[in-house]
Amino acid sequence: MIDPDSELEPRYRSIATTPDWYQTNIPCQVGCPAHTDVSTYIGLISQARFDEAYLLNRKANVVPGVLGRTCARPCEPVCRRNKIDGKPIAICWLKRAAADHREYRHHAQRPPVTKDKKVAIIGAGSAGLACARDLREMGYPVTMYEQYPTGGGVMVNGIPVWRLPREVTREECDEYMEDIGVEVQYNTRVGRDVKLSQLLKDYDAVFIAAGCYIPNAMTGPDNKVIPGANLKGVEDGIRLLEKTNYGEPAFIGKKVAVLGAGFTAMDCCRTAIRFGAEKVYVMYRRSQEEQPSDEYEVDEAKLEHVEFQYLVTQKEVLTNDGTHVSGIRFIRNKLGDPDASGRRRPIAIEGSEFDVDVDTVIPAFGQYSDTTWLEAEELGLEVNKWGVPLIGYDDWMTSHPGLFAGGDYTQGARNLISAIGDGRDIAAAINRYLGGVDKPAESAEEVELPDYRRGMVDNYESIPFELIPSLPLHDRYSNTRETESGFTPEQAVIQARRCLQCQLNIMIDPSICILCSGCVDICPYDCISMEGLSRVVKGDPMHKGTENWRGGADMIIDEEKCIRCGLCIVRCPTDAISMVQFEVSSPNDRWSVSKIPMLNVR
Template sequence: MIDPDRELEPRYQSFLASPDWYQTNIPCQVGCPAHTDVSTYIGLISQARFDEAYLLNRKANVVPGVLGRTCARPCEPVCRRNKIDGKPIAICWLKRAAADHRQFRHRAERPPITRDKKVAIVGAGAAGLACARDLREMGYPVTIYEADPVAGGVMVNGIPIWRLPRSVTYEECNEYMDDLGVEVVYNTRVGRDIQLTDLLKQYDAVFLAAGCYISNPITGPDGKVVPGADLVGVMNGIEFLAKTNYGEPVFVGKRVVVLGSGFTAMDCCRTAIRFGAEKVYVMYRRSKEEQPADEYEVDEAIRENVEFQYLVTQTEILSKDGVHVSGIKFVRNKLGDPDSSGRRRPIPIPGSEFVLDDIDMVIAAFGQYSDSSWIPAKELNLEVNRRTGVPLIDRETWMTSYPGLFAGGDFTEGSRNLISAIADGRDAAIAINRYLGGQDKPAEPPEEIELPDYRRGMVDDYESIPHENIPSLPVKERYSYTRETETGYTPEQAVIQARRCLQCQLNIMIDPSICILCSGCVDICPYDCISMEGLSRVVKGDPLHQLAETWQGGADMIIDEEKCIRCGLCIVRCPTDAISMVQFEVASPNDRWTVSKIPVLNRGQANARR
C-alpha cells in the first residue's frame, strides 16, 4: 500500500538556469572536451546541409575529418538517445559524413596580423595545431616547430592509414595551417636543431605541445622489467606504428602477441593482420569490461580474427636461441580492490602460469610518457614533475613556473585522445592571449529563438529509427594497409542517422499567463515527461515555497528534460497555444560554449515551469 504522506513529499525545487544547468542539459556538449555544438551540427546533417555542419565542426575541433574517423567519442556514452533504445547518436561517424559529403573544400581566409607579440609552438600535433589556429584568428603571428616532415603528430605517425587516409590529414593539418598563415618549420627538433632557450628569447610566448611518445617498459606483476624484453622481435607499439605509417622497413612476425588493450593496441593488432601476420593475440591483464579500447574496435578486431585473452600478465619473454623471441610466459590473474586508476587491481594466481609457444613478435602497447630530456629545467629554474621531468603547469593559466612558457596536451597530461588534446590547445590559446595583454571576447546577451510550427512528432518517426553501424569493407577485402577499412555513411544514411537526434538544445516552454491547466499536454506526451504538481510539493526553503503557503490552489507544470524527446505533440495539443519550442543561445567568452540563462524549476533532472 502506498503511504499517502510519502507520496506527497516535496520533490522539486526552483533555481536559476545558469550555464552549468544548460551544459548538463545538453550532455553531448558537456561530454565533449572541446564543447562542440553537437546538437546543431547533427541537425544540419539531418537536413543534408553537410558544408555548414563541417564548418561548424572545424570551428570547434579544428580537424573534423580526422576526428570523424578517430575520435574517442566521449560524447556518445552520455547521449540522451540511449534512454530511448540503448543506442546513442553516431556523433563521431556523422562528423565524418559532414567532411566526406560537403560540396566544397572550404579553404580558410587568412586572418590579418594585428598583434605585435609573437608565439612559438613546439609540436604540430592536435594540441599545437588547435592552439596555433586560435591564436592566428586572434591576430598573432605563430610559428610551429615540428620534428617530423609533415604536420599532424600522432594523426600521422601513430594512427594507421587504413583508419585515416593521409589525404585527410594533409588537408586539415597542413593546408589548413597554410591557409591561416601559420608558419610551420618542419624537420626541426627542439633541443637538437634549436634550443628552447633560443625560442624563449625570440618569442613573447612559447607553448610546449610535444606529445607523448616514449613507451612504457614491459613489466611483470612485480612491476619490474620482464626477462627477455630486449630480444629481437620485441617492439613497442608507437615505434611499430610509426615505421608502418612512414613506410620504413619493419619486421612483422607470423605469430604476433600484442600486450595491452587500449587504442594503440587495437591499431597494432589490426595493422599486424594487414601486414601478413597469420595469428595475432591481444593479452590484457584485467577483464574485458575494464579494457580501455572501444567496444566497437574490439569487435572489429575479432572479426579480423584477432584473439583476445583477459586476466593474464606476462612474466617472461622466451627465446630458444638466446637472440630471437620464441614464446611468452604468462600468469593468470584475479581482480582485487580498485587501484589509483579506479579499476580493480589484477592479482596473480599462484600456480596458474602458462606459455604461448611459437611466437616470433611481441608488441608492447602499455601507454606512453613524455620525453623531457630536451628541456633545460635547471637553467630555466623550472618546476617539474620529479618522476617524469615534465614541467608543472598552473591549471588556470596553462603556464609553467617560467614566465611566458606554456605547456599542455598529452605532453603534460599523458597519452589520452585527440579531442582532449585539441581542447587543451584551445584553452592554452585563451591563456596565452590573456598573458600577452589580449582581452576575452565579451559574452553576448542571451537570445530566445522560438521555433514556429514545431511539429516534429507529427511528421517524423525519428524515435523508431534504428542505429546503424558505419559501413565497412568485407573482412576478405581488408588486407591492405593503404585502403580505408570503414567506407562511411552514404549521404542518405547520414541524414537518416542524424534524424535520430533528440535535439537536446531545444526546450519546451509553457507560458503561465495563458496556460489553463487542462492537462492536455500531460495526456498526449508519449514518454510521460509532463506532469502537473501542486505548489505544496516545492521543497522547503525554496523561493516558491512562500508562494505555496499563500496560494494554496497553485500548480506547476513539470517537464522532465531527461525524458522529453522534443516531439512537439504537446504544442499541437495545447488549446491556448501556451506551449512553444524554443532555443536559448548565448556565445560565451572566446566562443567555447553556447549557453542559456533562463529561470526554470527542477525536480531531480526535470525542469518545472509554473
C-alpha cells in the same frame, strides 16, 4: 481545495534557466572537451547541409575529417538518445559524413596579423594545431616547430593509414595551417636543432605541445622489466605504428602477441593482421569489462580473427637461440581491490603460468613525455618527479614566465579531442598573458520556433541506429585501404534525424496555462506531469509566498525524458506551450550554440 499530494514527500526543486543551465542541458556538448556544437551540426546534416556542418565542426575542433574517423567519442555515452533505444546518435561518424560529402574544399581565409607579439609552438599535433589556429584568428604571428616531416603528431605517426587516410591529415593538419598563415618548421627537433632557451629569447610566448612518445617499459607482476624484453621480435606499439605509417622497415611475424588493450593495442593487432600475421593475440591483465578500448573497436578486431585473452600478465619473453623471440610466458590473474585508477587491481595466481608460441611481441602499455631537452635546471623550471613541467591550471603557464605547456605532454597520453580542448584553452591563456582580453560573450537568447510539429511529420523516434559501413573481411588485408567506407549521404541524413535536438526546450507560460492536463495525457514519455505545490521542496525561490496555500499545482517537465516531439504544443488549447531554441555565442570560452534554423523540425 485540499492539495491531493500533501501526504507525499517533496521531490521537486525549481531552477532558473540561466545560460549555464541551458549549456549543461545539452549533454553531448558538455561531454566534448572542445564543446563542439553537436546538436546544431547534426541538425544541419539531417538537412543534407554538409558544408555548413563541416565548417561548424572546424570552428570548434579544428580537424573534423580526422576526428570523424578517430575521436574517442566522449559525447556519445551521455547522449540522451540512449534513453529511447539504448543507442546514441552516431556523433563521430556523422562528423566524418560532413567532411566526406561537402561540396567544396573550403580554404580558410588568412586572418591579418594585428599583434606585435610572437608565439612559438613546439609540436604540430592536436594541442599545437588547435592553439595555433586560435592564436592566428586573434591576430598573432605563430611559428610551429615539428620534428616530423608532416603535421598531425599522433594522427600521422600513431594512427594507421587504414583508419585515417593521409589525404585527410594533409588537408586538415598541413594545408589548413598554411591557409591561415601559421609558419611550420618541419623536421626541426627542439633540443637538437634549436634550443628551448633560444625560443624563449626569440618569442614572447612559447607553448610546449610535444605529446607523449616514449613507450612505457614492459614490466611483469612485480613491476620490474621482464627477462627477454630486448630480444629481436619485441617492438613497442607506438614505434611499430610509426614505422608502418612512414613506410620504414618493420618486422611483424606470423604469430603475434599484443600486450595491453587500449587504442594503440587495437591499432597494433589489426595492423599485424594487415601485414600478414596468421595468428594475433591481445593479452590483457584485467577483465574484458575494464579494458580501455571501446566495444566497437574490440568487435572489429574479433571480426578480423584477433583472439583476446583476459586476466593474464606477461612474465618473460622466451627464446630458443638467445637472440629471437620464440614465445612469451604469462601468469593468470584474479582481480583485487580497486587501485589508483579506480579499476580492480590484478593479482597474480601462483602456479598458473603458461606459454604462448609467438615470434613477435608488441607491448602497448602507453607512453610518457620526453623531458631530456627541457633545460629545466638552466631555466629554473619546476618539474614533477618525472621531469614534466608543473603548470598552473588557471593559466597553463610553467614557473618560467611566458613558457606554457599542456596537451598530452603534461596530462599524459589521452585522446585527440582532449588535447584539442587543451590547445584552445591555452591559446586564450597566452592571449591574456600577452595583454589581450577575452571577447565578451553575447547575451543568450530564447528564440521561439513557431509551428513546431516534428512529432507529427517525422518518424525520428523509430529510426534504428546503424553501424558505419565497412569493407567486407576479405577486402581488409591492406595497410593503405581505409577499412570503414563511411555513411552515404542518404544514410547520414537518416542517422542525423535520430537526434533529439537537446538545444530545444519546452516552455510553459503559467499566465495562460489552465491546468487542463492535456499535455500530460499526450506526452509519449510521461515527461510532463502536474504535481501539487506540496511536492515542491520547501523554501524553493520560485514559490515564495505559497508556503501556506492549501491547494495549487505546478507543471513539471523532466528534461531527461523529453524527446522534443512537440505533441504537447499541438494539444495545448491556450497556446501556453512553446518550443524555444537557446542561442548563445561566446568565442573565448568556446561555448556556442549557433543561430542556424533547424528546418528539419518544423
